[in-house]
Amino acid sequence: MSDIAELEAAENARCNALMNNDVDGLAAMLADDLAHVHLNGNVDGKDAYLAGVRDRFRFLSVRRDNLQIRVIGDTAVMIGDLIQQTRTLETNTDFDIKAVTTQVWARQNGKWTLNTCHNALPA
Template structure:
């Protein structure tokens, strides 16, 4: 494979990761836990902006039971590809509502995500948010 082919492949993977991240945002707003389950790896580590760390069951339970995502959108997502891994960094704007209290929170965070190519496609293995 020559350098042009590798760059094209990396560009295609970057576009796929951006599409999957948009899909993840849509799934959060729709509270589509089944879609999220398919997008994140079984060994995912999800680190929230407040420092809370969730594994996959805790992350999915949080979306299902604790937080209503009112909006979620990405800005300036940059993706770097290295073989079967991709790292995505960019701004995430979210509005959430705590189901128990009704408290609404607007979030403006930077995220770092690692995605891994698996037999069924790309899945998120790490997510970390940092308040801006």
């Protein structure tokens, strides 16, 4: 399988883990030093990000479109649209997100893990 196909499969698995609330499966895909930048500018590390997935939100749908993937050795940059519907558990309120997302993936021991994710509102 090519690097591009492996990365597409890894991102698809990440989206499915979010929709299935599979926190343990998601944790295995994330680097220990994850930096996740949310649309509001807040930055979470791995533990805080996973706590949000577990305790604050449900991901009703997550889709990636227009992915551009560049592989540079054991590092890859993935840029594309993120379209998701999310429910806030505290208020039981659904909201839609459309963002442009940049991710950095790193291959370690033959496996791609998500190291950095930055979300921005589209122009």
